[in-house]
Amino acid sequence: xGGITQSPKYLFRKEGQNVTLSCEQNLNHDAMYxxxxxxxxxxxxxxxxxIVNDFQKGDIAEGYSVSREKKESFPLTVTSAQKNPTAFYxxxxxxxxxxxxxxxxxxxxxx
Amino acid sequence: xxxxxxxxxxxSVPEGAIASLNCTYSDRGSQSFFxxxxxxGKSPELIMFxxxxxxxxxxxxxxxxxxxxxxxxLLIRDSQPSDSATYLCAVREETSGSRxxxxxxTQLTVNP
Numbered sequence: 001x002g003g004i005t006q007s008p009k010y011l012f013r014k015e016g017q018n019v020t021l022s023c024e025q026n027l028n029h030d031a032m033y034x035x036x037x038x039x040x041x042x043x044x045x046x047x048x049x050x051i052v053n054d055f056q057k058g059d060i061a062e063g064y065s066v067s068r069e070k071k072e073s074f075p076l077t078v079t080s081a082q083k084n085p086t087a088f089y090x091x092x093x094x095x096x097x098x099x100x101x102x103x104x105x106x107x108x109x110x111x
Numbered sequence: 112x113x114x115x116x117x118x119x120x121x122x123s124v125p126e127g128a129i130a131s132l133n134c135t136y137s138d139r140g141s142q143s144f145f146x147x148x149x150x151x152g153k154s155p156e157l158i159m160f161x162x163x164x165x166x167x168x169x170x171x172x173x174x175x176x177x178x179x180x181x182x183x184x185l186l187i188r189d190s191q192p193s194d195s196a197t198y199l200c201a202v203r204e205e206t207s208g209s210r211x212x213x214x215x216x217t218q219l220t221v222n223p
Contacts, residue, residue, distance in 0.1 A: 031209070033210075033211060035213070041215060041216075042117075042199060042213050042214055042215035042216045043155070043199065043213040044213075045210060045211070045212060045213075048210055048211070050209060056210070058210065090154055090155070092211070094211070096209065097142065097143050097203055097205075097209055098143075098160075099143075099145055099157050099160050100145075100157075100201070100211055101157070102154040102155050102156070103154060104153075104154055105153075105154045
């Protein structure tokens, strides 16, 4: 089955800890995106990548890092510099200017 | 000014009525526009996309685009309780490397 897989579904982070959220797609899409969603809010763009080995900052990149070493994978690391990381994280992919499809999301909580 | 703005909600309509959702955007170079539906706790799913000025219909949904006014809307006819969700407008901003920017969303409730 083609699609976008995010893991884990739930993640708990301790204060000062880095955590990495996984996003894999087998749709052969060039572009991939990471969004953050807080309760009752819209989606805010963290990072996006149009091509392998290249990515751009979105509106709220501080405290996050990404890599795009393979077309299929776009992992997001939430670093200790992100002071308020508790949120719902969504990964998406698309063919260039076409519509984006989303994974099931990762719910991150600081404990 | 936000790049993508949606009419503030929440919006409540009776079953069978028409729900109207509106969105404005700031990037005049934008060419691609999308409406997503998001149920509580779930990821967004695509409802409609529109690239050309005018109306595009798909079942009970109609998307309308006016590039001169930088305005895109979604009409839901014969609204059903199952349509109750948050509707997100998304715009692909060509001047920013084709980034996909979302509005804040409008929460719709359809009352039986």
